[in-house]
Amino acid sequence: MKSIIDKAFLIVLLLAFLTSLYLIFNWVPQIKASNSAEQIAQKIFYFHVPSAWLGFLACFIVFVASVVYLWTRKRQFELIAVASAEIGILFITLVLITGPIWAKPVWGIWWTWDARLTSSLILWLIYVAFLMLRRYLPDGSKRANLTAVVGIIGFIDVPIVYYSIRWWETQHPKAVIASSDGSLAAPMFFTFMFTLATFTLLYVYLMKKRYQLLKLEDTLNKQFKEMEIL
Amino acid sequence: MDAYIYLFFAYSIIWLGIFGFMWYMNKKANHLEQEMTLLKELIDAKSGGSVDV
Numbered sequence: 001m002k003s004i005i006d007k008a009f010l011i012v013l014l015l016a017f018l019t020s021l022y023l024i025f026n027w028v029p030q031i032k033a034s035n036s037a038e039q040i041a042q043k044i045f046y047f048h049v050p051s052a053w054l055g056f057l058a059c060f061i062v063f064v065a066s067v068v069y070l071w072t073r074k075r076q077f078e079l080i081a082v083a084s085a086e087i088g089i090l091f092i093t094l095v096l097i098t099g100p101i102w103a104k105p106v107w108g109i110w111w112t113w114d115a116r117l118t119s120s121l122i123l124w125l126i127y128v129a130f131l132m133l134r135r136y137l138p139d140g141s142k143r144a145n146l147t148a149v150v151g152i153i154g155f156i157d158v159p160i161v162y163y164s165i166r167w168w169e170t171q172h173p174k175a176v177i178a179s180s181d182g183s184l185a186a187p188m189f190f191t192f193m194f195t196l197a198t199f200t201l202l203y204v205y206l207m208k209k210r211y212q213l214l215k216l217e218d219t220l221n222k223q224f225k226e227m228e229i230l
Numbered sequence: 231m232d233a234y235i236y237l238f239f240a241y242s243i244i245w246l247g248i249f250g251f252m253w254y255m256n257k258k259a260n261h262l263e264q265e266m267t268l269l270k271e272l273i274d275a276k277s278g279g280s281v282d283v
Binding site: 038048090093094213223227 | 234237255276
């Protein structure tokens with residue numbers, strides 16, 4: 001029964017991604033831009049921004065799970081934080097790669113040290129540090145406490161990344177979704193929201209799978225340790 | 231034409247990332263399955279019978 005639900009979820013996810021691709025490449029109209037390169041590169045936006053959203057969501061879950069872990073000391077929250085941090089790193093990495101790929105044909109450069117790009121890179125480094133701590137420190141409450149603290153402090157960078165385009169003059173485009181002038185046309189907005197929902201479903205799927213594996217790994221490690229003692 | 235290459239490149243990277251992570255999880259699941267079999271064998275050997283883990 002469980003595997004049927006898993007398979008159904010995966011099929012829904014695949015269909016949602018195929019629909020997203022159809023909407024992006026066949027349905028949504030081209031933007032009015034000064035050159036065709038900018039028009040074509042704009043299609044990257046539909047996957048770049050949801051990837052950033054997933055990165056933020058994953059960091060938020062790391063933050064919440066870390067707070068709850070420090071509060072309750074329950075191992076499951078440590079594992080939730082780790083699973084979410086891994087997924088967060090994946091999507092922040094995708095943001096950091098797809099951003100420059102968009103920037104090259106539009107700005108003419110791959111990278112610039114502006115506030116949005118730099119703070120995003122720092123966010124990626126914080127969560128890499130989170131996983132490095134977990135990987136290299138010996139298993140125990142000290143490791144769990146330290147990673148939880150990094151998970152909480154690291155989240156401070158998320159609002160900095162989000163508001164950087166408002167707080168500082170940056171080369172990065174201004175917000176078009178949450179802006180007061182609502183400059184995104186209806187078909188673009190619909191396509192964007194659909195892709196955002198698809199990415200959120202993907203997060204739920206990956207998170208569930210990764211958490212189950214971490215839990216199983218944890219149980220096996222405990223069993224092997226008990227066997228060694230016996 | 232160049233812009234299409236950038237577009238292709240961006241979407242390829244995204245799919246590579248997503249499917250790469252799924253492949254990594256699958257590999258990890260297979261490894262854990264092997265460990266579970268090993269653990270079962272160890273427990274069986276110690277107890278001298280069949281035990282479910």
